[in-house]
Amino acid sequence: MVNMYYDADITTDKIAGKKITILGCGSQGHAHSRNLQESGADVVVGLRKGSSSWGKAEKAGLTVKEVDEACAWGDIIVVLLPDTVQKRVYEASIAPNLNAGDSLVFAHGFNIRYGLITPPEDVDVWMVAPKSPGHRVRTTYTEGFGVPALIAVEQNPTGDAKNLALEYAKLIGSGRAGILETSFTEETETDLFGEQAVLCGGCEELVKTGFEVLVEAGYEPEIAYFECLHELKLIVDLMYEGGIAAMNYSVSHTAEYGGYVSGPRVITPETKENMKAILTDIQDGTFAKNFVSEMEENGGKNLDRIRGEYEEHTLEKVGEKLRSMMKIDKTGSGDDCFNASNDA
Numbered sequence: 001m002v003n004m005y006y007d008a009d010i011t012t013d014k015i016a017g018k019k020i021t022i023l024g025c026g027s028q029g030h031a032h033s034r035n036l037q038e039s040g041a042d043v044v045v046g047l048r049k050g051s052s053s054w055g056k057a058e059k060a061g062l063t064v065k066e067v068d069e070a071c072a073w074g075d076i077i078v079v080l081l082p083d084t085v086q087k088r089v090y091e092a093s094i095a096p097n098l099n100a101g102d103s104l105v106f107a108h109g110f111n112i113r114y115g116l117i118t119p120p121e122d123v124d125v126w127m128v129a130p131k132s133p134g135h136r137v138r139t140t141y142t143e144g145f146g147v148p149a150l151i152a153v154e155q156n157p158t159g160d161a162k163n164l165a166l167e168y169a170k171l172i173g174s175g176r177a178g179i180l181e182t183s184f185t186e187e188t189e190t191d192l193f194g195e196q197a198v199l200c201g202g203c204e205e206l207v208k209t210g211f212e213v214l215v216e217a218g219y220e221p222e223i224a225y226f227e228c229l230h231e232l233k234l235i236v237d238l239m240y241e242g243g244i245a246a247m248n249y250s251v252s253h254t255a256e257y258g259g260y261v262s263g264p265r266v267i268t269p270e271t272k273e274n275m276k277a278i279l280t281d282i283q284d285g286t287f288a289k290n291f292v293s294e295m296e297e298n299g300g301k302n303l304d305r306i307r308g309e310y311e312e313h314t315l316e317k318v319g320e321k322l323r324s325m326m327k328i329d330k331t332g333s334g335d336d337c338f339n340a341s342n343d344a
Helices: 027-038 054-059 067-073 083-097 134-142 161-171 184-199 201-216 221-230 232-250 253-266 269-283 286-297 301-311 314-325
Strands: 019-023 042-047 064-066 076-079 103-106 124-130 149-155 179-182
Touching (some): 019 027, 027 134, 042 067, 054 064, 064 067, 124 184, 221 232, 269 286, 286 301
């Protein structure tokens, strides 16, 4: 059973007076730095010279320094960069500026879990991982609330790492919603699995395949889009608010019964075995090795090709047309973030 921490359980005694460097000012970096600053922390954003986010960060009232200078300045260095960029930045700019007792912080455990970064033993290594895109970290904070977060400690030579992680999470607003403790390994493996098997890979393939089945059977693409994609938000919102049982209580008896009898025909024991194979690839490092190779050695060419194929799918074309014709609630769509990437 894990513990849930809230604002009332957390002081900010340990982090008070610490200088916090945020590397990257994309979705997460922008949100963390602004929330920290508005909570009274001493924050600097580290960006490469010529970064497109430099001027935007300054316009938002943030202090910006080049990466090397920002790393030398900070006591707590928070790495909010793409996973495949972190190793290069660590070796070039972070490692030379780490001092005993400093904190090296991540929002995802990928580089630590798979040994791409090996910090010195005299440095605290901890994680604060908001369970939300950065724009929601920011907008919920401005609304007086926050998003839940996970914390984890990998190295703790000072004895303060857990307290620092909790206090940092409080300063970005997550103590208002709830903070859970995990490990770097558990966060990395479950996060990757959830993305691949359920949230991104599994969900998008389910939607796309359902759309194809209806269209190939002769139904209008616009109707298929509504039934397989548009209404998904309704179901997800109901599950988010009350769980699967509450969702089934809210839908019609027809939908509930149909889901019970037909869902297992889609997600079969074979599907579960495939999910287990995905988890094995994550646990033994196969996925990480393939991903790093694709991005670092192949320049992301396969990723670009697959992305292009998805963008050209009929589902996307039909959806683009319908969304332009409808009044869509775009609450939380990300208009208060610089971009969707973690810009360095």
